[in-house]
Amino acid sequence: MIGLRLVGLAAGIGLCGVIRPVAAQDRLGTAGARIAALIDSSGASVGVGVRHLETGAEWFHQPDHPFLMGSTFKVAVAVQLLTRVDQGKERLGRLVPLRAGDIFPSGSLLSERFADPVDPGAHLALVRYLELMLRLSDNSATDVILREVGGPAAVTARVRQLGIEGMRIDRTVMDIYRDYVGLAELPPVERRTLESFVAALRGRTREQLAEAQRRYHASEKDRSTPRAMVSLLTKIATREALSPASTEVLLAIMRKEETGRDRLRRLLPVGTPVANKTGSYGTVVTNDVAIIDLPGGAGRLVVVVFAEDQAGSEAGKERLIADIGRAAYDAFAVVRP
Numbered sequence: 001m002i003g004l005r006l007v008g009l010a011a012g013i014g015l016c017g018v019i020r021p022v023a024a025q026d027r028l029g030t031a032g033a034r035i036a037a038l039i040d041s042s043g044a045s046v047g048v049g050v051r052h053l054e055t056g057a058e059w060f061h062q063p064d065h066p067f068l069m070g071s072t073f074k075v076a077v078a079v080q081l082l083t084r085v086d087q088g089k090e091r092l093g094r095l096v097p098l099r100a101g102d103i104f105p106s107g108s109l110l111s112e113r114f115a116d117p118v119d120p121g122a123h124l125a126l127v128r129y130l131e132l133m134l135r136l137s138d139n140s141a142t143d144v145i146l147r148e149v150g151g152p153a154a155v156t157a158r159v160r161q162l163g164i165e166g167m168r169i170d171r172t173v174m175d176i177y178r179d180y181v182g183l184a185e186l187p188p189v190e191r192r193t194l195e196s197f198v199a200a201l202r203g204r205t206r207e208q209l210a211e212a213q214r215r216y217h218a219s220e221k222d223r224s225t226p227r228a229m230v231s232l233l234t235k236i237a238t239r240e241a242l243s244p245a246s247t248e249v250l251l252a253i254m255r256k257e258e259t260g261r262d263r264l265r266r267l268l269p270v271g272t273p274v275a276n277k278t279g280s281y282g283t284v285v286t287n288d289v290a291i292i293d294l295p296g297g298a299g300r301l302v303v304v305v306f307a308e309d310q311a312g313s314e315a316g317k318e319r320l321i322a323d324i325g326r327a328a329y330d331a332f333a334v335v336r337p
Contacts, residue, residue: 024057024332031331032059035324042320044309049226050328053237054299058230064166066223067306070279071137072289073155073169073222075254076232078134079162080155081126081145082246092127092249096144101189104174105197108140127249134253134277139173146172147189159228162235166228170221179219180281182212217284217308226304229289233302237291251275251291262315263288264303266322268329269295284310286317290325294333303328 028050039046039061047067051058084090098120103111109132114120129145132138146152152169159167171179178186183200186192235241236250254275263286265274276290285308292301305324307317 021055021057024052024055027331028052028057028059028328031327032061034327035059036061038320038323038327042307042309042312042316044307044312044317044320046308046320047226047304047306048324049230049302049304051230051234051302052299052332053234053302060226060230063227064225066166066220066225067287067308068217068279068281068285069167069222069224069229069306070281070285070287071142072224072229072277072279072287072306074133074137074142075236075277075289076155076159076167076169077142077145077149078130078250078253079232079236079241080149080158081130082242082250083158084149086243086246090126090148092130093125095123095125096129096148098122098124098140098144099189100194101187101192102140102144103194104139104143105177105194106139108138109136110138110140111194131253131256134250135256135258137259137278139177143172143174159232162232162241164228164231164235166225167232168221168223176222180213180216182208182215213282217281224306226306229304229306230302233289233291233304237300237302254291260288260290262318263321264290264292264305264325266318267326268292272329280314283312283314284308286314286321288321288325292325292329294329296333298332301328301332 035048046061047065048061049058049063081090085092098110098114100120103120114122126148129141132141133145149155152171155169174186181201181204186200187196236247239247242250254277255273257276260276260278263278264276268274273293274290276288279285279287287306289304292303294301303325305321307320309317
């Protein structure tokens with residue numbers, strides 16, 4: 001499903017003398033045709049949302065289809081943490097211990113640095129866990145934050161409080177990984193170690209792993225529609241989700257994200273401010289979501305791309321995401337060499 005509509009502002013009203021709403025709609029319509037052609041030639045199942053924040057013009061492909069979020073859900077986790085800071089219930093400077101049960105088997109700098117099976121011996125400020133979660137997509141840091149903010153249900157509840165449907169956060173990263181490899185259960189975090197997790201994996205056959213992944217990809221858990229993710233990023237950018245101070249903390253960290261250089265950032269002009277978060281599951285799910293600042297006072301774009309493909313390569317989906325990001329960018333800021 002492909003849709004284009006204009007929200008909010010009346011047609012013909014100028015914005016900073018640069019872009020009028022009707023012009024924004026026309027530009028996104030042209031870009032949308034280009035994006036649709038890219039998607040059709042990719043062979044992947046793709047969800048896209050693009051919104052120009054200053055005019056409200058937006059374009060969607062499969063806007064209400066629930067896609068696996070991958071680590072893009074960590075944006076919602078960050079919103080829940082910073083909401084608690086805004087409410088005076090939490091301090092980013094509070095030291096939180098890293099426990100042996102927090103050590104994740106993959107995708108974690110903390111696991112690489114503090115892998116002692118009995119006592120990692122690390123106490124980090126919450127803001128450091130937040131930076132690791134968003135900049136490096138650190139899985140151990142994510143589950144520490146989830147524990148401190150009330151778990152996945154509390155994150156989903158915060159999303160609902162913002163008036164956003166179509167996004168659900170159901171599991172910790174450890175629970176996601178457990179389901180992905182098909183383990184029935186894990187010891188509680190207080191009794192869990194990396195060794196106990198690895199031991200539980202021993203003896204799993206290739207067929208068992210493939211069946212577990214099939215069930216995982218068929219699950220309705222931990223999914224978002226493109227429309228819901230666009231709404232969350234919009235509320236962050238417009239300071240509806242958080243206080244101005246917390247908004248700046250979040251965006252400053254996301255602008256330093258290090259895992260998505262081959263996705264939405266890849267084809268944008270060097271130095272373009274991009275606050276983004278990637279998400280992946282193996283080579284099947286490849287996602288990126290971002291708030292992009294446009295040059296010359298042209299405003300800001302929210303761009304969301306969810307891409308799933310059992311047969312295609314991760315590199316191919318990353319290039320597709322980069323091409324979609326550039327098409328959206330060019331609609332408002334064509335840069336000549």
